[in-house]
Amino acid sequence: MIAAPTLSSAFLDAPGQSLPSPLLKLREQRGKALVDMPLPTRKTENWKYSSRYLKLDEALAKTLPSAGKSGPGLAVAGYHVVFHNGVMVPEASDYPDIAGIEIKRFVDLDDDEARELAERLDNTLDSKAAQMARLNTARFEDGLLIRLQADAVLDQPLYIICETDASSAGTAYPRIYVDAGRHSQITLVEEHITSGSEPAMTNTVTEFALSEGAHVTSVRLSLDGDTVQHIGATGARLHANARFENHTVGFGGPLRRHDLQVRLEGPGAECRLNGVVVTQGKQHYDNHTTIEHVAPHCNSEETYRNIAADESHAIFNGRIHIHPDAQKSNANMSNKNLLLSTGAEIDTKPELEIYADDVKCAHGATVGQLNDESIFYLVSRGIGRQEARALLSMAFINELVEQIPVDSVKDTVQARLNRFFDQTFDEA
Amino acid sequence: MLSIKNLHATVEGEEILKGINLEIKAGEVHAIMGPNGSGKSTLSQVLAGNETFTVTEGEVLLDGENLLDLATEERAREGIFLAFQYPVEIPGVSNMQFLRTAVNAQRHHRGEPEMNAAEFMKLARETSKQVDLDPSFLKRGVNEGFSGGEKKRNEILQALLLQPRLAILDETDSGLDIDALKVVADGVNALKSKDRAILMVTHYQRLLNHIVPDFVHVLAGGQIVKSGGRELALELEDRGYSWLGVNEETTAS
Numbered sequence: 235m236i237a238a239p240t241l242s243s244a245f246l247d248a249p250g251q252s253l254p255s256p257l258l259k260l261r262e263q264r265g266k267a268l269v270d271m272p273l274p275t276r277k278t279e280n281w282k283y284s285s286r287y288l289k290l291d292e293a294l295a296k297t298l299p300s301a302g303k304s305g306p307g308l309a310v311a312g313y314h315v316v317f318h319n320g321v322m323v324p325e326a327s328d329y330p331d332i333a334g335i336e337i338k339r340f341v342d343l344d345d346d347e348a349r350e351l352a353e354r355l356d357n358t359l360d361s362k363a364a365q366m367a368r369l370n371t372a373r374f375e376d377g378l379l380i381r382l383q384a385d386a387v388l389d390q391p392l393y394i395i396c397e398t399d400a401s402s403a404g405t406a407y408p409r410i411y412v413d414a415g416r417h418s419q420i421t422l423v424e425e426h427i428t429s430g431s432e433p434a435m436t437n438t439v440t441e442f443a444l445s446e447g448a449h450v451t452s453v454r455l456s457l458d459g460d461t462v463q464h465i466g467a468t469g470a471r472l473h474a475n476a477r478f479e480n481h482t483v484g485f486g487g488p489l490r491r492h493d494l495q496v497r498l499e500g501p502g503a504e505c506r507l508n509g510v511v512v513t514q515g516k517q518h519y520d521n522h523t524t525i526e527h528v529a530p531h532c533n534s535e536e537t538y539r540n541i542a543a544d545e546s547h548a549i550f551n552g553r554i555h556i557h558p559d560a561q562k563s564n565a566n567m568s569n570k571n572l573l574l575s576t577g578a579e580i581d582t583k584p585e586l587e588i589y590a591d592d593v594k595c596a597h598g599a600t601v602g603q604l605n606d607e608s609i610f611y612l613v614s615r616g617i618g619r620q621e622a623r624a625l626l627s628m629a630f631i632n633e634l635v636e637q638i639p640v641d642s643v644k645d646t647v648q649a650r651l652n653r654f655f656d657q658t659f660d661e662a
Numbered sequence: 663m664l665s666i667k668n669l670h671a672t673v674e675g676e677e678i679l680k681g682i683n684l685e686i687k688a689g690e691v692h693a694i695m696g697p698n699g700s701g702k703s704t705l706s707q708v709l710a711g712n713e714t715f716t717v718t719e720g721e722v723l724l725d726g727e728n729l730l731d732l733a734t735e736e737r738a739r740e741g742i743f744l745a746f747q748y749p750v751e752i753p754g755v756s757n758m759q760f761l762r763t764a765v766n767a768q769r770h771h772r773g774e775p776e777m778n779a780a781e782f783m784k785l786a787r788e789t790s791k792q793v794d795l796d797p798s799f800l801k802r803g804v805n806e807g808f809s810g811g812e813k814k815r816n817e818i819l820q821a822l823l824l825q826p827r828l829a830i831l832d833e834t835d836s837g838l839d840i841d842a843l844k845v846v847a848d849g850v851n852a853l854k855s856k857d858r859a860i861l862m863v864t865h866y867q868r869l870l871n872h873i874v875p876d877f878v879h880v881l882a883g884g885q886i887v888k889s890g891g892r893e894l895a896l897e898l899e900d901r902g903y904s905w906l907g908v909n910e911e912t913t914a915s
Contacts (some may be wrong), residue, residue: 611804614710615764615820616738616771625763629754629803636737 241271244295245369252341254348256483260355265372274624280363283549283581284520287489289463291640294435298404314393318407321376334386340377351379351411358441358469362491367467370407370439377409382418391421391640396438398462400430410440414448423643428459435463442469444476446500453643456484457650463489474500481638482509483647485654486517486546494523498532509538510631512651513546514658520549527560536567536631539631542578543658556593563593571601572630574658620659627655663688663859664828665720669720678704680884689856693870694863695895696881697903702863705745706832710744724833737769741827745817745834752804753895757816760804761786784872786823793819794845810837818849829853830861835869847872867899882908
């Protein structure tokens with residue numbers, strides 16, 4: 235019998251830089267717990283379809299260096315924070331000083347703040363389900379803490395640009411923690427991009443703690459380059475009457491994995507989770523979502539759409555867990571998938587676990603191809619066959635793109651999708 | 663304009679068209695009538711280039727050019743237009759986007775500059791009024807949630823925008839009340855021109871009260887069994903099809 239592969243000890247040889255000591259201590263504890271951590275294989279249930287894409291070579295054990303610079307093309311109008319290889323770049327960042335809103339780097343926290351944060355990090359995530367996120371906690375070099383006092387409202391979206399500089403091999407570990415006080419409001423756009431073209435990885439964790447009545451809208455764009463493996467986890471815990479909205483847009487790559495875990499812990503809490511994924515060539519993308527209905531009278535709405543072209547592979551796993559006390563829960567989950575080629579693969583798995591008896595739950599998953607009648611209708615008007623296919627593919631996800639609540643992000647996504655479909659349906 | 667010679671076509675191995683011969687000249691309006699299952703819709707679909715059907719014999723020339731050699735989209739760009747009996751609903755693609763893409767594909771083919779969004783919107787809004795379709799329908803998904811009559815008017819709107827050489831109307835009158843029929847007929851009459859031919863496929867005579875054909879043909883069992891002028895349609899209305907030796911209930915569609 236061959237022993238299951240374990241995490242190379244090189245990954246645990248973390249430099250540990252200028253973080254305040256409570257965070258260094260947390261990292262060290264987490265690192266020790268990862269010694270001999272088994273790596274996901276195809277027998278690992280939540281990595282069944284994706285383990286073959288995961289390449290944790292020793293070259294990736296090196297934390298990518300951050301020279302405190304950032305690549306070109308990061309000009310963003312509006313509030314923004316730039317991370318370069320997991321380390322915040324203050325010179326490239328621009329955000330206002332607003333009463334009741336603190337935006338701080340982890341390395342700038344004093345010991346008390348750091349101690350409090352160390353106690354809260356990882357609390358939104360089920361580490362068994364998002365096992366790779368543990369590596370982030372053992373390795374992060376910096377991070378962003380956003381704290382909104384009660385009733386504080388950020389008047390514009392805050393962009394967090396996470397650049398992975400793949401000029402050399404290694405991994406970046408961006409980390410974000412948002413503490414949204416009672417009735418506070420924030421819209422956060424997390425954008426993952428790449429410069430350089432060496433094999434690299436980004437392992438990123440974002441957590442949201444929503445107090446009573448807080449409203450958080452998060453948009454997550456994965457635009458990483460094609461030499462970068464991306465492992466991301468997002469966790470959110472909601473108290474009573476809080477609302478969390480997440481729009482995930484992902485373009486495929488050598489490995490793309492996002493775990494999204496939402497816990498509805500107070501009555502009246504609600505979440506909307508939208509996801510759009512497109513893959514082409516030999517690309518991969520895997521979304522795993524979990525919604526925990528812990529408290530009664532909570533609502534969840536989830537809509538994910540995948541489009542897989544060529545020989546690519548898209549995966550959706552959506553779990554809804556209704557706890558025994560969560561009476562009057564309302565949960566809707568829909569996952570529709572479009573295969574653009576016979577060589578493409580889509581795996582979808584809705585999982586419902588319901589332990590309360592007075593709930594409304596609906597789920598549906600479909601996998602289909604473009605409709606021949608629709609194509610005939612369009613080409614019978616003189617529209618080219620490939621253009622017709624692109625129009626129909628876009629139509630499949632348009633509703634979700636339209637719902638992205640930040641116009642500039644919507645425009646970026648539209649442009650990227652147009653390029654994706656141009657490449658997929660190249661007339662030549 | 664259009665010359666159909668000994669056209670045979672099959673679907674899933676079953677022969678539906680069994681030797682159609684038809685000559686249509688520019689400026690003419692032809693009506694093809696016949697019982698259900700006679701092959702009327704098949705003929706429309708074959709001319710438009712639906713690949714569900716296989717042409718096994720015969721030829722179709724459009725101004726001397728072999729139409730059957732052209733892909734569906736090329737036929738459209740050469741001026742063939744089919745108003746569908748059952749227009750397809752396409753949620754997620756706005757009617758405006760669809761119409762502009764179609765018009766620009768054809769302009770591109772003719773070497774004309776594309777129309778920008780503003781120019782096109784003006785044209786589309788004006789034309790939609792011509793078929794009594796509120797311009798708000800331009801913003802909706804293609805045919806999405808349209809009533810039967812609205813779908814048919816949207817077909818005529820497309821014909822008016824695309825200005826085809828040959829407009830084929832497949833059961834355009836079906837499912838229309840009398841007011842909607844009048845609107846659709848007005849739209850079709852607006853299409854009439856000395857450079858354009860119109861081929862109407864219909865089960866009933868009533869559309870022909872509004873759009874007067876120059877020629878009427880009876881299609882039965884996959885062949886044209888009788889041709890005549892407008893009076894033939896009236897005779898069919900009175901006497902049905904049986905006097906022509908045609909069985910009303912044949913199987914194909």
